[in-house]
Amino acid sequence: MTEPEKIEYKPISVREALTEMKDLSEIMIDLAYSAALFHSRELAEEVLELEKRVDYLAYMLDMNAMLAARDAEDAESLIGATTVAAATNKISDAAADIATIVLKEIGIHPIVRQVFEKVEEQLARAQVKPTSIFINKKLGELELAAKIGVDIIAIRRQKDWIIDPGEDETVLEGDVLIARGAPLGIDELKGLAEGKIKEME
């Protein structure tokens, strides 16, 4: 059992902390389900790392909110933000629970795969082949979300994981993209990554 990190106060904005917590909690759910679906221990471990980050942010947010309140009125107006932050923390805990199922090898029943074929938003894995138009393009240039409604939630590059890649991230040959989107967009993404589809509208 590792000792939890000691928490020291740092001045950060409540808004920034909450934005990061919200984004992380949402991406963690997708990553955790991906870890279960693709039987990936590494991805599950990434989820647990992110969980630590969310916990840290939760402490920072609470401390900063406490200091920001000067009177009862301030407290009333901040309680909504801290309540929502607590809920995002709970969502990230739920994601960590999924990751733990994967790591403890409790077992992922074959039913789970069937479930993921039926849900509205699907998760997929696609490897970037040498003939793909993605190669050496930045995610920001590709605009996958706007064009095909697909979100890249993580990239595996050899042994490294890039979680929630930013717009400046360049796609390289051999990258494994973990993506989320509607079934049609997912099919298109696979075709594009494998070099079978050569252009996007």
Place this chain on the structure above:
Amino acid sequence: MLTKGHFRKIVDKLVLLKDTSELMIDLAYSSLLLNSRELAEEVQALEERMDNLHTEFELLVLSSGFKPKESKDFLGLIRLGVVTEEIADAAMEIADVVLRGLEPHPILRRVIEEAEETVTRVRVSNASPLVGKNLREAQIQEETGMWVLVIRRGEEWLRPRSDTIIKAGDILIASGYAAGEEDFEELTSGVRAPTAEES
């Protein structure tokens, strides 16, 4: 022995649990952004539904007659069900902020507006090219990058299915990237026809 029918029931129930829990999160954030009691109450109604669904799911899993060596796999299923319930509870806590009538702090609104995804609510006008089409034909996601989370028709809330037909007056609540919001509003108001029809 797990029969095919029983297997399918478990799959369907877990799909419903997962989709409902995630829909609740989206609706809960939307209720906060739009300061909408109506949406928050919808989250509350779904939470009650989740509780029932979850119990039904657990009973189905437990009555599937698995062999001792399969018990680990089935435990995994039970745990996944618990996770969807946790997510639903978190959504309820978010919606609760709206139901309690707490003045939504500008911080909260800015967080949701600034987050990568945005939520928008529009009424489908008579002039919209979407009217009379089902969601598959409507190609909303392909055109705008926004996806419909829920449809409000009168007193009813509909979960979007590919064969759901869009009617004038429907209120669509959709989520996606801020960049697609304008296109989405144009499409539903009918001010501009979608590019596919122009060409």
